[in-house]
Amino acid sequence: MKIHKYDTVIVGAGGAGMRAAIESTKRSRTAVLTKLYPTRSHTGAAQGGMAAALANVEEDNWEWHTFDTIKGGDYLVDQDAAEILAKEAIDSVLDLEKMGLPFNRTPNGTIDQRRFGGHSRNHGEAPVRRSCYASDRTGHMILQTLYQNCVKEGVEFFNEFYVLDLLLTDVDGVKKSSGVVAYELATGEIHVFQAKSIIFASGGTGKFFKVTSNAHTLTGDGQAAAWRRGLPLEDMEFFQFHPTGIWRMGILLTEGARGEGGILRNKDGERFMEKYAPVMKDLASRDVVSRSIYTEIREGRGCGPEGDHVYLDLTHLPPEQLDAKLPDITEFARTYLGIEPYTDPIPIQPTAHYAMGGIPTNVEGEVLADNTTVVPGLYAAGEVACVSVHGANRLGTNSLLDINVFGRRAGIAAAEYSADHDFVELPEDPAQKVVDQVERLRNSTGTERVTELRQELQECMDANVMVFRTEQTIKTAVEKIGELRERYLNVSVQDKGKRFNTDLLEAIELGNLLDLAEVMAVSALARKESRGGHYREDFPNRDDVNFMRHTMAYREVGADGKESIRLDYKPVVQTRYQPMERKY
Amino acid sequence: MSTPTLDKHSAALDAAENTASHAIKVTFRIRRFNPEVSEEASWQDFELDIDPKERVLDALHKIKWEQDGTLTFRRSCAHGICGSDAMRINGKNRLACKTLIKDINPQKPITVEAIKGLTVLKDLVVDMEPFFQAYRDVMPFLITKGNEPTRERLQTAEDRERFDDTTKCILCAACTSSCPVFWNDGQYFGPAAIVNAHRFIFDSRDEGGEQRLEILNDKDGVWRCRTTFNCTDACPRGIEVTKAIQEVKRALITRRF
Structure with missing residues (x-):
């Protein structure tokens, strides 16, 4: 075991982690621990753009953007946070441009902007051009630009270091963060990093679904580490299903395709979104479009021999426009489906995409131990966190924005905290829990296989807690997940070695997914209403009287060692917007 | 709305939608x-x-x-x-x-x-560190002088297009590890590092081109390229890697970029 000491430790090197690192490295001695090489992070898969009311191509302002974000989140958004997001969006985009990001340009040389779902002029009048973009690889360009600037700033990375535990130390009755424990993939060695401040920026949990746009590596590692140390998770029932994943594979096809004029059609060729969202049509918010697609499929208007998908039609757009604005996604259709998007419509279905919930933080990125108490020295930003700027449904282009605005804020706040505070003593035997976990898995002779459990989990989640949910389906999921968690105790791995043991890594990741899936299902069961991405067929309406509040889930361990989940609630921060019925 | 393309499916679409497992x-x-x-x-x-x-x-x-x-x-x-x-x-x-x-x-x-x-570390996993070191050595970040503008730097769509191809690089190392010169001499920067230098040398906003060209003028630099086109064939992003290397060579001779 090795012990390291840094002022600030950042867990994760996607957009939020690297944006934080650029700030904190200037101000404090910083280490970034990352499971993947930084440029492998899933920020790179984001396509369509980053929202900011630059008003480069038409009238726009940050207040309209704030409103759209709150409405898009079905009024579960904390309105003070949304205002910060929309206001700081403008400098955030300009900062990236100054760092070198090659945005597409307007004829007069400014950053070009395009339409995106849920972003509107003057509180819903018509779609507005707000998404700043670099072709259909905006996330790739953000990830590259941030990595380039990390190289420039000399950010210190520990690549392929997998953080498995968060260390909290009790100081005079106050729980303070004191470090993290990481597993070095190359050697199997355990490392303890003592730090004055810690930022979790480890991304989402989308791999507990089968059809997902998420990478294999998105297994909720940060959320699970915080959860097992008794910290709450907020709004975990809210998960976004992106309308246009490649049928069966789930590979993302950007909403920018519809922003450029692409149209969704059913088997009769009908532009069905006109029925569900007369103003915004194909550019309604993602929860609305995903439900509309499944309604078409359920009512027998789906495409293909099994009627289980619809089409994204780009065939009316000029090939030059597709080549210039959507080269990557048209290439995906050619590579993975063998079709030509110039002339063929693309078979699509909704795909699990984004966790709105996560580790609760305030607008400075400080992690909350309950509704109000901050954990001194602990921060979170990006998809792992819940600020909450996305509420019940995130708008497209607001996640690339979130990682930049709140990554930067967390980086500055954490480094300033490090400057003003001393190290907190590590708990006794800081690595013991991780050593036990790793050794148990490595030495287990159990009969359960990771691959079977993971497949059963993913199939259960797709069948029961996806776009449509009922008490019955969620209960089925809770029960199944409980069974899988029992069986997980009997899981074993084939690779017993120390060197690059990805077999072991996948077993650990599965444990994280199982815990978080359970939190999600239990949170969803208790929310007897429909709001944003959480749609209950047995409670089809939004219920502001009883459920205009954030879910706060806590892990409890009884005297007998038995684990359970306790749900509590936290009020939504409302400033100037009263909840209204949501129409697009 | 009429949708002529949907009335008749192409054979490719029919094949894509075929769910029978083969x-x-x-x-x-x-x-x-x-x-x-x-x-x-x-x-x-x-x-x-x-x-x-x-x-x-x-x-x-x-x-x-x-x-x-x-x-x-x-x-x-x-x-x-x-x-x-x-x-x-x-x-x-x-x-x-x-x-x-x-x-x-x-x-x-x-x-x-x-x-x-x-160096192979285990099965299909190699040591990527020398690859990323070569990348870092070409100063892969925007270098500018003077005061920053308040708003964005302006750039014409044509100037943006000039280096579009090389912004696609995902640093997978398929090009560098297909290069016979790199196989024989790991000191060679390799195609990927040159591609990333190209991405900045030809960016109209950048003012570090001379520095980067001097780095690539080194004995392990761009002149080692023997134009075998392996890199272009290998690139999964369709980048014209060899062409980018040629453009850097030309810039070294003409000092125009």
Whole structure:
């Protein structure tokens, strides 16, 4: 075991982690621990753009953007946070441009902007051009630009270091963060990093679904580490299903395709979104479009021999426009489906995409131990966190924005905290829990296989807690997940070695997914209403009287060692917007 | 709304929507190496039933998950964006997640081995550190002088287009590890580093071009390129790598960029 000491430790090197690192490295001695090489992070898969009311191509302002974000989140958004997001969006985009990001340009040389779902002029009048973009690889360009600037700033990375535990130390009755424990993939060695401040920026949990746009590596590692140390998770029932994943594979096809004029059609060729969202049509918010697609499929208007998908039609757009604005996604259709998007419509279905919930933080990125108490020295930003700027449904282009605005804020706040505070003593035997976990898995002779459990989990989640949910389906999921968690105790791995043991890594990741899936299902069961991405067929309406509040889930361990989940609630921060019925 | 394209399906769309599974038997011949077990690398055959429309990565997962958990490779996004899974498949550098089995003749054994020129650490996993060091050495970040503007720097669409191709790079190392010069001399910067230098040298906003050109004027720099076009063939992003290298060479001679 090795012990390291840094002022600030950042867990994760996607957009939020690297944006934080650029700030904190200037101000404090910083280490970034990352499971993947930084440029492998899933920020790179984001396509369509980053929202900011630059008003480069038409009238726009940050207040309209704030409103759209709150409405898009079905009024579960904390309105003070949304205002910060929309206001700081403008400098955030300009900062990236100054760092070198090659945005597409307007004829007069400014950053070009395009339409995106849920972003509107003057509180819903018509779609507005707000998404700043670099072709259909905006996330790739953000990830590259941030990595380039990390190289420039000399950010210190520990690549392929997998953080498995968060260390909290009790100081005079106050729980303070004191470090993290990481597993070095190359050697199997355990490392303890003592730090004055810690930022979790480890991304989402989308791999507990089968059809997902998420990478294999998105297994909720940060959320699970915080959860097992008794910290709450907020709004975990809210998960976004992106309308246009490649049928069966789930590979993302950007909403920018519809922003450029692409149209969704059913088997009769009908532009069905006109029925569900007369103003915004194909550019309604993602929860609305995903439900509309499944309604078409359920009512027998789906495409293909099994009627289980619809089409994204780009065939009316000029090939030059597709080549210039959507080269990557048209290439995906050619590579993975063998079709030509110039002339063929693309078979699509909704795909699990984004966790709105996560580790609760305030607008400075400080992690909350309950509704109000901050954990001194602990921060979170990006998809792992819940600020909450996305509420019940995130708008497209607001996640690339979130990682930049709140990554930067967390980086500055954490480094300033490090400057003003001393190290907190590590708990006794800081690595013991991780050593036990790793050794148990490595030495287990159990009969359960990771691959079977993971497949059963993913199939259960797709069948029961996806776009449509009922008490019955969620209960089925809770029960199944409980069974899988029992069986997980009997899981074993084939690779017993120390060197690059990805077999072991996948077993650990599965444990994280199982815990978080359970939190999600239990949170969803208790929310007897429909709001944003959480749609209950047995409670089809939004219920502001009883459920205009954030879910706060806590892990409890009884005297007998038995684990359970306790749900509590936290009020939504409302400033100037009263909840209204949501129409697009 | 009339949609003439939907009335008549192309054969390609019909094939894409065909849900019938057509699993066939395929043999994967994989180069194994694990110094915890043996100092010697060796070939191992795995036979499996798989639909040839699946990716090579799907086959590797099937082997790892159903036959041999010790098989080790890197992967993340699984659709050609993260650059984790460059490997040598039937002797050619490709991304396993962007290569469909049907496109590489599954009638014969499909060989899979680690990319060349970088030290193999285990099975298909190589040491990427020298590759990223060469990248860092070309100063891959925007260099500007003077005061920053309040708003964005202006750039015409034409100037933006000038370096568009080289912004696509995902640092997968498929190009560098396909280069015979790099195989023989690991000191050579390699195509990927030059591509990333190109991305800044030809960016109208950048003022560090001279510095980068001096770095690439080194004996291990751009003149080592023998224009074999392996890199262009290998690039999963379709970047014209050799052309970019030629443009850097030309800029070194003319000092115009």
